[in-house]
Amino acid sequence: MSKAFVKEDADADDVDDKPAEMPAGVKNYITPEGFKRLQDEQRNLVRVERPKIVEIVSWAAGNGDRSENGDYLYGKKRLREIDRRIRFLTKRMEIAQVVDPAQQKNRERVFFGATVTYANNAGVENTVTIVGIDEADLDKGRVSWQSPIARALMKAEVGDTVELRSPGGTEPLEVLAIRY
Secondary structure, X not given: OOHHHOOOOOOOOOOOOOOOOOOOOOOEEEOHHHHHHHHHHHHHHHHHHHHHHHHHHHHHHOOOOOOOOHHXXXXXXXXXXXXXXXXXXXXXXXXXXXXXXXXXXXXXXXXXXXXXXXXXXXXXXXXXXXEOHHHOEHHHOEEEOOOHHHHHHOOOEOOOEEEEEEOOEEEXXXXXXXXX
């Protein structure tokens, strides 16, 4: 097929690699463990993944016609993905402010890094850990400090009832336990 009929724009897969915008005056808090995970991922991409793909692309380029060379085309695409992720991680780490929950002096209140157990009106208990945006994972019970649940729980003490505001109304939550 003629290249005239195939759209092969090298930048077609590129998306904006800027970190999600933070509201003015808001810090990008992250735990030391979360920061280390970002560093480890970046280090792995730079030292292991990228060199491996560069080697494949180099080998595939030496095989001749690049327009129908799957290894070459996939490798170039994968290199763009890796480079984009490296740029994203670098920018996130530059704006991150590491906060160690173990250094929290007031352990009676909910602050960044706290693991909080709370109950709703039906008595259903949930436990969440309040972490940075880049380390939030609801499946593991880690919620961003900017999430509605974290905002409702912030500065609460054991025994306090806080209101979780949502589009459907408000729901009272009772704080049962706080750990750091």
